Amino acid sequence: MSETETLSTPAPDPGSPAGATPEHTPGETSTPPPLHAHPEFKDRIEQAKRAGARDLLATLGFAGVDTPDGLAKAQEDLSGLVEFARQQRDATLTAEQKLAEQIAALTSERDQAAAERDRLTQVAEQARQDLDALKVDQLRVAAVETAATGAGAARPGDVVMWARSHRPSEFGQVLGEDQAVHAERVQALIAACVEARPEWFAARTPGSPSHAGAKALSAPPVAEQQKELARQTVRRGMR
Secondary structure (H helix, E strand, C coil): CCHHHHHHCCCCCCCCCCCCCCCCCCCCCCCCCCHHHCCCHHHHHHHHHHHHHHHHHHHCCCCCCCCHHHHHHHHHHHHHHHHHHHHHHHHHHHHHHHHHHHHHHHHHHHHHHHHHHHHHHHHHHHHHHHHHHHHHHHHHHHHHHHHHHHCCECCHHHHHHHHHHHCHHHHHCCECCCCCECHHHHHHHHHHHHHHCHHHECCCCCCCCCCHHHCCCCCCCHHHHHHHHHHHHHHHHHC
16 A cells, blocks of 8 residues: 555544444434423314314304303303204104004004904805805705695604605705705605604595505695795794
């Protein structure tokens, strides 16, 4: 190395660490303190709150919010309005709930009434069918009793009971679909009963047809049977 190069090289400062600069000394920091630790932080926050409250209250139409008393009065009035609105909302909700309960109750009553109506309709229809069946049965009974009386039966009702028990199918066919009496079927029933129970039929007086051989007696004409049947039906309806 030449003498010129040795003289031009600066010697390091023995009091400073190698690589250090005067602006950044090891161990020292330049971070500022946190914002909330600033002595004016709370005051500025309170001022900002009051300013925001004034702006809001002024926008809502409150006057005199520039003074502390006016601001407090406006805040109190606003609180009252909010409470009143809450009460109105609760009252509205309560009224809606009551209305909903009334609607539910009325709906339930309507459904129950509809179900009861349907049930009564079925009952009425069944009663109508039973009444029609009873009327038809009374016509059969009247036809058989009339024919049994004409044949000399002491108790025509017994002949009807015998026909129900021993000839149910034939008894059911005494009337046609048009509810007209089939005289030949009635006479067949009477003949069968005379054959099975001849003692039920009174002996004929001289000159009258005999029961000999348990043969069927001649029945009154059809027109007379129908007249007698009509008379008995009317009598039953008047009881």
